[in-house]
Structure formats: C-alpha cells, structure tokens
Amino acid sequence: DLPLPLTDLLVAAKATHPGGHLDKMRVEVTRFGLRAGDSHASGSLKVATPLSEPDLALTVDAVLDLAEIAKAYPVPDAEGLAGQLSAKVDLAAKGEQIKRLKGDISVANLLYREKDAPAVRVDEARVLLSPNATTLETFKAKLGRSDVALTGSLSPLMAFLSDEQQISGDLQLRSQALYVDDFLSNDEDVQAAEESTPFLLPDNVDAKLSVDVAKLTYGDLVLKDFAGTARVRDRKLWLNNVKADTLGGSMKLSGTVATPVGEPARFEVTYEVDQVSFAEASKALPALRAYAPVTSFLQGRFSTDLKASGELGEDGAPKLSSIDAGGLLMTMQSKLDADFKPLAMLSKAVPAIPTPLNLGSFETRFDIKDGAV
Numbered sequence: 001d002l003p004l005p006l007t008d009l010l011v012a013a014k015a016t017h018p019g020g021h022l023d024k025m026r027v028e029v030t031r032f033g034l035r036a037g038d039s040h041a042s043g044s045l046k047v048a049t050p051l052s053e054p055d056l057a058l059t060v061d062a063v064l065d066l067a068e069i070a071k072a073y074p075v076p077d078a079e080g081l082a083g084q085l086s087a088k089v090d091l092a093a094k095g096e097q098i099k100r101l102k103g104d105i106s107v108a109n110l111l112y113r114e115k116d117a118p119a120v121r122v123d124e125a126r127v128l129l130s131p132n133a134t135t136l137e138t139f140k141a142k143l144g145r146s147d148v149a150l151t152g153s154l155s156p157l158m159a160f161l162s163d164e165q166q167i168s169g170d171l172q173l174r175s176q177a178l179y180v181d182d183f184l185s186n187d188e189d190v191q192a193a194e195e196s197t198p199f200l201l202p203d204n205v206d207a208k209l210s211v212d213v214a215k216l217t218y219g220d221l222v223l224k225d226f227a228g229t230a231r232v233r234d235r236k237l238w239l240n241n242v243k244a245d246t247l248g249g250s251m252k253l254s255g256t257v258a259t260p261v262g263e264p265a266r267f268e269v270t271y272e273v274d275q276v277s278f279a280e281a282s283k284a285l286p287a288l289r290a291y292a293p294v295t296s297f298l299q300g301r302f303s304t305d306l307k308a309s310g311e312l313g314e315d316g317a318p319k320l321s322s323i324d325a326g327g328l329l330m331t332m333q334s335k336l337d338a339d340f341k342p343l344a345m346l347s348k349a350v351p352a353i354p355t356p357l358n359l360g361s362f363e364t365r366f367d368i369k370d371g372a373v
Contacts, residue, residue, distance in 0.1 A: 004071035008035040010042075023051045036072035039064045053095040060089045066110065083110030083122070089129065096158055096165065103129030103157075118144030118182055129157055136171065144182035149174045154207075169207040178226075180218040201235045201259045220284040222246060228253070235259045239269075247284060248277035249301065257312070265312035275301045275332065290320055291373050297343075299356065300334035308368070325368040334359040 010033040017025040026048050033042035041062035048055040063086045070081040085107050092100040110122040121142040128135040134157055139150040152171035159165040213226040228242030235258065242253040255269030278298040281288055288295055308325035310318055336343055338355035347353045366373060 002072060002074070004036055004068055006034050006036050006072050008033060008040070010034070021051075023049050025050060037065065037068040039068045039072075055094045056091065058089065058091045060087055062087045077114050078112060079115050080111060080113035080119070084108045085110070091129075091157070093158060096162060098131040098156060098158055101129050101131045101157065103127075105129070131156060134160075145177060145179045146182045147175055147177060163204075165204070167202075167205045167207065169205075171207070172210045173212070175213045176215065178213045178216045180216070200261065200265075201232055201237055201257070203235045203261075206233045207231065216244070222284075235261070246276070247280040249273065249275035249303070251276070259312075265316075266309065267312060267318065268309040269307070271304070271306040271308070271327075273302070273304045273306070275303055277301055278334070287318070287320065291368065294336075294340065297337040297340035298331075298334055298359075299337060300331055300359075302329060302331045302334070304329045321370060323368055324370070326366065328363060328365050330361070330363040331359065332361050334361070 010031060011029065012031040013027070013029040015025065015027045027046070027050070029045040031042070031044060033040070039062075041060065041064065043058065043060040043062075045059075046055075046057040063084075065084055067082040069075075070078065075081055085105075087103070087105045089103040089105070090100065091098070091103070105127040107122050107125040110125075111119060112121075113119045119142075123140045123142070125139045125141070126137045128137055134154040136150055136152050136154065139148070141148050150171055150173055152169060154169040154171075155165070155167050159167055208229065208231045210229050211227060214224065216223040216226040223244035223246045226242075226244040229240045230242075231238045231240075237257040239253060239255050239257075244251055251274070252272040253269060255267060257265065257267045259265040278295050278300055281302075282295040282298075304327050306325055306327035308323060310323035310325075313319050336357040336359055338344060338347075343353075343355055343357055347355045347357075
C-alpha cells in the first residue's frame with residue numbers, strides 16, 4: 001500500500017549454535033542491502049559470545065533521502081520529513097572495549113515537522129567516530145525561531161550504548177537568537193506528567209558547555225550577549241561567569257543547582273546587577289514583583305549584589321517561601337510614581353508632598369528569610 005517500494009533486498013546470513021549455552025551462538029551476516037528510490041544502504045555484521053561479552057564487527061554504508069524513506073517506511077507522528085543522511089561506519093568491539101572504529105555521519109537540509117510542534121531544521125551536521133571520542137565537527141540547526149550551532153567532543157560511541165558508563169563531553173554552543181519557549185512542550189498532558197516528577201539532573205553525565213548567545217529570550221526576559229560556562233556532574237549543575245546585558249543594564253551570575261535523589265533540589269547563587277531599570281525588571285521578573293510589589297511604581301535604575309539560596313519545586317522553579325538571601329541595593333535618580341496609591345493618598349492629605357516623589361539616590365542592605373523581605 002506504500003507509495004515507494006523497498007527493492008534490491010539482499011541478506012546473506014548464517015547463524016550457528018552447537019547446543020548448550022547460548023553464548024556459543026555465532027551470527028554472520030556477510031552482506032545485507034536494500035534500496036528505496038535513490039536511497040540505499042549496505043553492510044555486514046558478525047556477532048560472537050552474545051551474552052557474556054559480545055564480540056561485534058559491523059560495517060554500514062548508507063546514503064538516504066529521508067523524504068523517500070518516509071514514503072517507503074512511514075515515520076509515526078511525522079507530518080513532514082526531508083533531507084539527506086549519509087553514514088559510513090566500521091566498528092569492531094568486544095564487550096565495552098573498542099578494537100577498531102572509523103565513522104563519518106553527515107546530515108544536510110534535514111526538516112522534521114511533527115503535529116502541533118515547531119519544525120526542526122538541521123542545515124548541516126557531521127559526526128566523526130573514533131575509539132577515543134565522538135566528535136561533533138559541526139551542527140547547525142533551527143528549532144522554531146531559535147538557531148543553534150554546536151561543536152565539541154563527547155564520550156566514545158560505546159559509552160552511549162551502555163547504561164552503566166558515564167557520558168562525558170565538552171561542547172560549545174553559539175546562537176544569534178535562542179527562545180527558551182521553543183524548547184518547552186505545549187502539551188498539557190506532558191506538562192502535568194512533568195509536574196508530578198521530581199526535577200533531577202542526570203547522574204551519569206560529566207559535561208561542560210560553553211555558551212555564547214547574541215539574544216536569549218525566556219518569557220518576558222531578554223538577555224543580550226549572554227555568555228558563560230556550565231557543567232553537569234553527579235546530579236549537580238555549576239554556572240560560572242555567566243554575563244548578559246538585560247533590563248536596561250547588565251548582570252553577572254555564578255552558582256550551583258543540586259538535585260539529590262529523595263531530597264528537595266537546592267540552589268545557591270551569587271548575582272551582580274548593574275544599573276537595571278525598575279520598570280523593565282518588574283515587568284520581566286515575577287519573583288521581584290512577589291517580593292517587592294512597589295518596584296512596579298518606581299522609576300529609575302538600581303544596582304545590587306545578591307547571594308541567595310533555597311529549594312526548587314518539582315517543576316524546577318524556586319520555592320519563594322524557602323529563599324534566604326541578602327545583599328546591597330543601590331538606586332540612581334529614583335522616583336516613586338503617582339500611581340502608587342499610598343503616595344497619592346498622602347499627597348492628597350499633605351499637598352506639600354509632590355507626586356511623583358523624588359527619592360534621589362540611596363543604598364540599603366536587605367535580607368530575605370524564609371521568603372520574607
């Protein structure tokens with residue numbers, strides 16, 4: 001019933017088992033191949049001691065037009081699939097030890113569209129395989145409005161095939177525009193499932209990520225020239241020297257997020273904020289509106305250093321009632337807006353008090369204990 005048939009099917013295979021333990025079985029596929037339109041794949045496979053310590057030899061040579069493959073073998077939930085994929089892999093391994101590995105996997109102009117989800121486009125990607133590392137030579141993609149370019153190295157291929165081996169990596173991410181909302185699901189059922197599952201970082205990953213994003217948007221918060229490094233290890237995230245221009249000023253940030261099993265996730269963070277606009281900060285930061293609603297009626301700019309710690313909820317957001325923090329707040333040329341009702345009432349009772357009220361510049365230390373300022 002499919003619009004494109006599979007042709008030139010070839011399998012030359014032999015399996016031998018002298019009896020007894022299944023570890024004595026040997027499988028030899030000296031040749032396999034198939035074709036769908038202009039797409040084709042071929043290779044060979046040998047497997048010995050499959051249970052105790054798999055001794056594996058595999059070769060694959062494939063050139064695939066994904067639009068043709070979708071016609072010959074439909075992909076569930078895909079409304080659109082296109083692009084070219086080519087792969088050449090020569091692998092020999094025994095157990096977790098790689099004896100030989102040469103590989104080159106390339107993707108060009110890949111387009112994947114799923115119902116009610118942003119289209120994923122991979123303009124160019126190339127992965128090089130070796131016994132010592134999996135190298136991401138290039139990866140340029142677009143998800144919805146976001147563009148991503150990744151390079152770097154990861155653990156050898158066999159680490160990804162074992163649940164027990166630790167995955168390591170050192171990657172560099174660059175983007176001209178990154179919209180965090182593009183990476184979040186809009187499916188209410190998925191969100192409900194996520195809300196009932198504790199927020200946990202992986203325990204078998206040791207990875208470093210360097211980030212350089214020209215414009216990062218998260219809800220109403222826009223960060224320009226966003227750069228810094230992050231590392232994930234043993235269910236803990238370290239953020240180092242994260243910098244950005246935002247809210248009419250600039251910020252620096254370092255800190256940690258720990259997600260131990262069976263305990264609440266916790267964060268510790270140090271901020272430095274320089275000459276940020278009260279109006280922009282109040283609009284973009286729900287936590288600021290919650291702690292200090294008066295900021296919605298303040299004009300001018302402020303700077304602060306802040307050290308904060310607390311718990312994270314199961315959705316990964318801070319629990320406001322758990323936050324302990326302290327810092328120094330400094331304002332520059334600040335005014336209290338006439339729309340602030342207590343000021344309006346006071347000015348009506350005492351006409352000598354002007355509206356807006358010029359507060360000038362001041363500085364004060366503040367503390368937040370158990371969520372109260």
